[in-house]
Amino acid sequence: MSARALALGFAALLLAGPAVAEPPAPEAIVDAFEAVLGPITTYRPSHPKGICASGHFVATPDGARHSVAPVFDGQRVEAIIRFGVAGASPRASDVARSTRSLAIRFETSQGDQWDMANISAPIFGARTPEMLVAGLLARRPGPNGQPDAEAVRRFVESNPESTRQGRWLAAVTPPASWATTPYWGVDAFRFKGAEGQERLVRWVFEPVAGTQRLSEEEMRARGTDFLAEEIRRRVAQGPVEFDMVLQFAQPGDDATDPTVAWPDDRPRATVGRLTVTAVEAGAGGPCDGISFMNLDMEPGVAFSDDPTLHARAAPYAVSLSRRTR
Template structure:
């Protein structure tokens, strides 16, 4: 009885029937807890879309590349700072928006896709991920892309789109019939694809605009919440792609160009928030907001350093979009939680894998941030 008392908390002298009831209750709790974990892992719902299945789909489409991110696999670490303009302080109580505040930033530029040794192409979607280190241990992590909208609305559609866009080994291009079927089932994605195709493709990382795509909420000191989307817009005038540049054969020309620019001096962007109004779609990243929405220049992002991925730098950072400081909150966009969960699963997998040298071997540029 002493052992049973230790396990169940039953007082001495408990009758067998009462003890049986207590054990049954404990068993129900344990079974419920196990069921929760099983559900979260997808074990009880094999047809459900889980983070593991999303990461598996990337591997199915791109092949195995141990140690690398499953998407945006080819990248270069960057560093610098963010100087707040003070204009964001009325919208968000996040400390980095206070007037005069300068926040250290580390980040990563990358190309979409899960093949780390693929040759650079100007039409490939570019990304800029940033990690702002705020006082008191707070952080803000954000991943942005150089497209104005996201091609899908839901995690399920994203999972389907990955397979629909998989290149045919015989042609090197997606099967047009498979893409046609996907767009027929997802007309919102067809509209988004048209907007993405119509964007101006610039020649460099340093003259690209990067959009948050998903909506978030800025929360002011008085509790007022404002739906926002943000972008970083370059100070350098964007140079459109030319036929001569598109024909370049250097496999890493976009990354090499960025390193060369930083050796000449810092690159700057303005972090601009677009404020949503009632009725604007905050849970659908395929839809742009109307062009007349208020825009607020929150401050200047300066990048002055770059180095290849290696142990201890951006290679080992999970740029989870839900790592947010007090004053920035997620919206109801279902892609946000899906991105966060898939990033975590991908990070866990690659953390346990042997690492290969960076696919981009640019000479380090030592700015103040490195």
């Protein structure tokens, strides 16, 4: 997996938790991204190409049963939504075999906020923030503009799980639309329900329109910059919708390793529907000043022990400060 792909896949959701070893400092994580992608200036390193949209979320009765968080009380919750494309800059290709992203800020009528960042792959590119930083530094360009092949080889041999996301992306063609791909949360969270029960979950936003991918011929014909206008036309004709589906951990499922997907036969519950009703006419919008850092909504939604989850918010803040300084 390339340095850039590792940086961008992981940047879709920057990272960590209560790890045994001292995790990297937030500045060190962002420094590692800059070592591969260059200095962070005016755009985010995490899916820098993207558009801002808006809509709302309404939980199902199952949502209220599985979480006491305000977002799941069954009332309409306003949402600021950002669709993105992984890449080194806002000019990334829309037909690249990389991740697409769905970032959401939920805003309840009582003033509660909950953010999340989801990607179009069911697994992540690093098991721990330490692995993320080591992988990036192994792939930073040398004087000739290329990474040291021997350093990359040593890293991959020591961390074979770092290649799983890249292999998954290589095996599928890119989404035909931001509206027709699932978006996974990848990390595990603890949901506390109305009766006090607590369960480990992961989630996915499943497109109501169904999953549609580009054919090889369409990849050649579409060009590198079609996603934004496609979803603007689509939303102008009617709302785009996603169902939020929880997947519940079973004994033996690892809630601390986002490079491994849980088996498909795990119990599931549809806990709400996200409806996209408007898309910004051009670049910018309210998403630009948001790094989607409010990742938990306790007591209804709390962090698991996934180390790539707990390290996430602080590097987001560092990145935001560097691109707005």
